[in-house]
Amino acid sequence: MPTNQRATAVLEILVYGAIVIVCAAIFAASLGLPSSNREPLGSASIPQAVSVIIAVLCAILLARAVAVLRAARTPAAAEPAAPQSPAYRPRYDLAIGIFVLALVFAAVLQQRLVPANILIPAFIGLAMWMLNRFRLRALLPSLAIAVGVGLATTYVFKNFFYIDLP
């Protein structure tokens, strides 16, 4: 069994597990909602029904994912597959990096720590340089685009779209 199929099965188990926990929390939270006197449905019944349906669907999918993992343990499947040279290297590191940068951007925006005409170009420049693997030759174009686009868009956002940026 190819490793990526096993990894997907593990990820599926984790995601469906998390969804079941969220559904349980929603079901529990909706139990505290009072029923309505005016109409038969109330506020709780639909969230409860939907969370139960989701939990059932997750249970089916969990069972399938576990079956895939079990199949991976059988001797035939455990035989090493012919080595396949990957066509390219998936860059999970860059995806995590840019997502963390986006979180920092949101946090700085929330706290209004830095004016937008610095924050936006800084975010664009850093993200571009990061996606260029911090290569020195990419620094200058990244900075140029970041400053040009960043300042222009900040000006437009604040003065034409009246967005309340810091």
Added chain:
Amino acid sequence: MDAFLTATGHILTPIPLLWCALGVTLGIVVGAIPGLSGSMLITMTVPLTFFMGSYYDALILLVAMYVGSISGGLVSATLLRMPGTPAAIMTTLDGYPMAQAGHAGRALGFGIMASFVGGVISWVFLIALSPTLAVWATYFGPWEYFTMVLMALVLIASLSQGSMVKGLLSGFLGMLASMPGVDNSTGMLRLTFGFNSWAGGFTLLPVLLGIFVVSQVLKYVIDAERPVIRIEASNRGIFMTLDDWRRQAVNLIRSSIIGTWIGILPGIGASIGSICAYTAAKNLSKTPEKFGTGTEDGIVASEAANNATIGGALVPLVTMGIPGSVIDAILIGALLMHNLQPGPLLFVTDPEVPYTIISTHLIANILMLVIMLVSVKWISKLILVPTAYLMPLILMFCLVGAFSLQNRTFDVWVTLAFGVVGFLLERIKVPLAPFVIGFILASLAESELRSGLMASAGSIEPLFTRPIAAIFLAVSAVMLVWSLRSEWRNAKKRRGEGGQ
């Protein structure tokens, strides 16, 4: 008729026409760049439309983007073997081999012409069916609407690629995500878990931005090093000859009708239409073995159908307020954000709105034809824009766009959170389209069910006694059983093959 002429006249004035041309051009460019899609572009543009002078212009821009983005997908499908949009997936099968054989211009030409014909034929259905269907839809009561939403969810879950169970899971997750906040009918807060900022619920646009933009940016960054071989585009052979038209006439009409019909079915988008038309063309061809090796018939079937789904998908949107595809779901969101309630009454209260959508669809198709024929050579040079420079700009526009809605960072956090949700769901092959349809239709389903139950003193009997509601319910049940059965049989077959 007056409303149609007024709307068309408005679009043909300079500023709206400029918005239309801009929308088509941006749509084509975005559609042509692999990894970017029409849903991303339209979602990112919706917040900016608040600052436009009128909502008519906003609709013109968004519908034009829709037409452009579906059409643009054929450029990268033909030159890179990577569909710019999922709708162009079948175009890769014949477009790329034809381009490889040195006929890139001809492949693009067939695709462009087929897109145009598909668009125009579906427009004929759109203008002919919409007013009649809108009148018919005014007779719908709460039970009809509730069962129609149910049918839309089941249809999209069963026909979206992959597993039916995963499609249903996605749809119900979307419904659940729309529930926190104030329950409109009882006025009570629900599922806020004590967070004050959740009281308003999750607004549609940040959810869409997360699901369609942030998750795609992450996916695109991960695949940044995927090698691509590009074939140079040329204008040689881009115009179809009379003989080509004669040979493709039946294929064009058949594929356009299939695309339009698939588009009309609630919730099903262009990629399914394209697959169905391609399969029909192959099955009915005298030379089916040529499909997949660079035949013009394959390109024509795929492109005519995927563009035809746009007109088809707009039918349930303008007549019933039900999305025919994911982009239609975003358009419904845009209408709601501009305080317009999509549905049959729109033809009565503000008929220029549906007719603006209808007219824009035609004019955008004409502009698409001109722009694509004139500039496809240059557009093809844009398809390899470096990810490293493009993605940060998209992410920034997305985050600031989310913030701009209500000038609050809560929406930015929601965008990022749903970005992770979308990314994870896509990683485990759970389709995202049902999530969005579920998110948008949940409140409609709940309020209609509530109204129906109140009218029938808590009885669900009208579900079975009202003919239209019963038909919708029966279709949903049949689709559900049929899809689950075929999924179970496929799984059994796979297990059998694995055991041998």
